Amino acid sequence: MTIWFASGNHHKKKELSDILSPYSINIKIPSEAGIEFNPEESGTSFLENAMIKAKALYDLVGEPVIADDSGLCVDALEGRPGIHSAYYGGEGLSSIERNALVLSELGDNPNRGACFVCAMVLYYAPNRFFIAQEPLFGNIVKDMESARGSGGFGYDPILYISEYKRTVAELTEEEKNRISHRGRAGIAIGRLLG
Numbered sequence: 001m002t003i004w005f006a007s008g009n010h011h012k013k014k015e016l017s018d019i020l021s022p023y024s025i026n027i028k029i030p031s032e033a034g035i036e037f038n039p040e041e042s043g044t045s046f047l048e049n050a051m052i053k054a055k056a057l058y059d060l061v062g063e064p065v066i067a068d069d070s071g072l073c074v075d076a077l078e079g080r081p082g083i084h085s086a087y088y089g090g091e092g093l094s095s096i097e098r099n100a101l102v103l104s105e106l107g108d109n110p111n112r113g114a115c116f117v118c119a120m121v122l123y124y125a126p127n128r129f130f131i132a133q134e135p136l137f138g139n140i141v142k143d144m145e146s147a148r149g150s151g152g153f154g155y156d157p158i159l160y161i162s163e164y165k166r167t168v169a170e171l172t173e174e175e176k177n178r179i180s181h182r183g184r185a186g187i188a189i190g191r192l193l194g
């Protein structure tokens with residue numbers, strides 16, 4: 001079965017495709033069909049933004065859609081970058097610059113607790129949808145030298161998972177998908193589809 005994914009992020013598409021592969025679900029994103037898709041994410045929570053994206057793409061294609069909204073929430077920064085993760089510090093910044101910004105805001109605060117959060121919606125119709133929201137808990141590394149790993153994307157190099165003694169960017173794709181916020185939300189949604 002092919003299902004729409006309301007995103008333009010190719011990293012997220014690859015992760016979700018791998019996560020949903022056991023359920024024989026093929027993911028396609030709007031740009032692959034020449035559809036311009038850039039809804040205003042005006043919600044105040046991951047869930048509201050996931051619903052905004054799901055409804056917006058459903059209105060365009062009239063077929064079932066999966067949408068997600070995700071980000072990094074740092075305890076000592078009152079949950080920032082949170083829903084602003086993708087553009088934190090301004091649109092023009094690179095991931096490395098965004099990671100450096102979070103580290104500088106945190107400084108030497110001993111409270112390094114943080115988590116990735118993913119809210120995911122399987123949207124069949126305006127009155128028929130299913131939601132899963134999952135976290136991945138870890139600790140923010142102490143400095144940019146400790147921001148290791150080349151896997152994944154975004155804030156992966158600065159979130160350290162003590163159980164694995166590695167940052168998320170040092171995990172294999174299989175490891176990340178098994179424990180991650182998106183992996184666990186995707187599996188919950190996959191079970192509904194499978």
Ligand code: IMP
Binds near residue numbers: 069071
């Ligand atoms: P969204 O596409 O609006 O959900 O924004 C997601 C943003 O949150 C990404 O651009 C990243 O900055 C961050 N993010 C979400 N999931 C991850 C992840 O698995 N690893 C690293 N960063 C993530």
